[in-house]
Amino acid sequence: MAEETKTRAVVLGGSLAGLFAARVLSDAYDEVLVVDRDTIVGVAEARRSCPQGKHINGLLARGQLAMEEMYPGITEEIFADGVPTGDLCGNVRWYFNGVRIQQQAAGLTCVSASRPMLEKHIRRRTLDIANISVLERHAVLGITTTADKGTITGARVQPVEGGEEKVLDADLVIDATGRGSRTPVWLEELGYGTVEEESKKVGLGYVTQHYRLKCDPYHGDLSINPVASPELPRGAIFTKTDGGRVELTAYGILGDHPPTDQQGFYDFVKMLAAPEIHEALMQAEPLDEPVAFRFPTTLRRRYERMTKLPAACWSSATPSPASTRSTRRA
Ligand SMILES: Cc1cc2nc3c(=O)[nH]c(=O)nc-3n(C[C@H](O)[C@H](O)[C@H](O)COP(=O)(O)OP(=O)(O)OC[C@H]3O[C@@H](n4cnc5c(N)ncnc54)[C@H](O)[C@@H]3O)c2cc1C
Structure with a gap:
């Protein structure tokens, strides 16, 4: 050779x-x-x-900037493929501690693409x-x-x-x-x-389902995000995404997971701080079954602490x- x-x-x-x-x-x-x-x-x-x-x-603003730096023009290509966009603070309806936060554009581009x-x-x-x-x-x-x-x-x-x-x-x-x-x-x-590992028990459980909506709970917004809090450790991201669909991921921690049966999932969502999500689901067409993902613990591997490599x-x-x-x- x-x-x-x-x-x-x-x-x-x-x-x-x-x-x-x-x-x-x-x-x-x-x-x-x-x-x-x-x-x-x-x-x-x-x-x-x-x-x-x-x-x-969710692709946060710094992630979008890094992606664009490595692949110039990619953000516009993604939008041209039917991915909705907006401002992460101006067009996302955040609820913290059960209270809706006032919205104000911050110049942070949200790329609401499915994974x-x-x-x-x-x-x-x-x-x-x-x-x-x-x-x-x-x-x-x-x-x-x-x-x-x-x-x-x-x-x-x-x-x-x-x-x-x-x-x-x-x-x-x-x-x-x-x-x-x-x-x-x-x-x-x-x-x-041995690589040193750090982990924390979180017992986080996600359940996700996609829908075609029959009413508009967004009124110009892109996403409705009630964030889990100590008083109500359940949250969700309910967002417009590609294909004219909306994606709902609901989550709970320390084993309080959303169920994957349809009625159980709707009941879980009804408890969230943003009542408009459950109201919209009651008129929506589900496009798939609810699916679960569980993270029992976080895990960080400290390779930088190894004495030889x-x-x-x-x-x-x-x-x-x-x-x-x-x-x-x-
Ligand atoms: C439920 C869930 C929700 C998340 N939500 C977000 C979010 O909203 N925003 C965010 O930024 N991040 C989120 N994350 C984290 C994000 O998904 C991960 O950080 C990211 O996928 C990691 O990318 P990766 O390329 O390192 O690994 P992965 O995406 O896991 O890919 C690993 C790849 O390696 C391949 N592979 C594995 N083993 C082998 C093998 N032996 N031989 C050949 N190929 C192999 C697999 O096929 C796969 O393609 C979420 C993660 C989960 C689980």
Whole structure:
């Protein structure tokens, strides 16, 4: 095989973090390869490995600015695809401690896209970049290292349908596999010790359903958001989104979760600080079944506190791509 001197970054996981990472790495590496176990190209629905795709995905103002900086013009492209917009303070009806807050435009753009819609646009723009490619329907099995385990040299993957395992050689590997990341296990197996974890029990439960409305509770607003408070630890985001639909995610904490049977869900919503949500639902057409997602605890992994890390782990000590030019290739 001819000697290969191109640099390559491999990104494990092709969801939001993986796509943003690939976009950034495309400026510094000759090739960027994104691996995901789902089918991701052309997908416009919630994916199996991304169950949060069925729930609300509020993009805050700083997120919108970061997205626009990385993909100039993307915000307008998303609006042109039928995503409603407004001002996060001027057009969002917030209730705190059960009291409706006065609205005032703050110049903060709200992109009221469903999660699959947002991901679809970010993915399209990322995969349009010439030196980024994708390997979908491949499960990441592990990472490969030099014999002394001092440097990460790539990742082991296998088609989800079964078949031969492959090694993807890389100068840099980014783990963007989300909450199920195996990096703590891999580091421990390689002798780097245990990653410190911080967690808090929250017992948070979400239930989401989409509707076609038959009346207008918004009166020019974009979203109605009663926020949970100590007195009423139940809240919701009831927002106009793409496809002419409205999306309702209701939530409760410490085990006080919205039920997923239709009547139970309506009864939960009736307790919220914004009575107009329940009134609108009584005349609305549900477009799907209520679906649940539970977060028993929060989890923060403190990688920055590890005393040693492999050479190609993401850190300020990571050598620049130019200094890691490699002769390794799969
Ligand atoms: C119910 C819910 C509601 C949320 N609401 C909001 C919100 O309103 N606003 C907000 O900003 N954030 C919200 N979040 C958080 C947000 O969804 C996550 O922070 C974000 O999805 C993380 O992106 P990610 O790319 O790191 O991981 P993920 O989106 O979880 O993606 C991980 C990717 O890795 C792939 N993968 C995993 N393991 C493997 C493997 N072994 N092999 C190959 N591929 C693999 C998966 O297929 C997937 O594509 C919410 C989360 C949840 C659960």
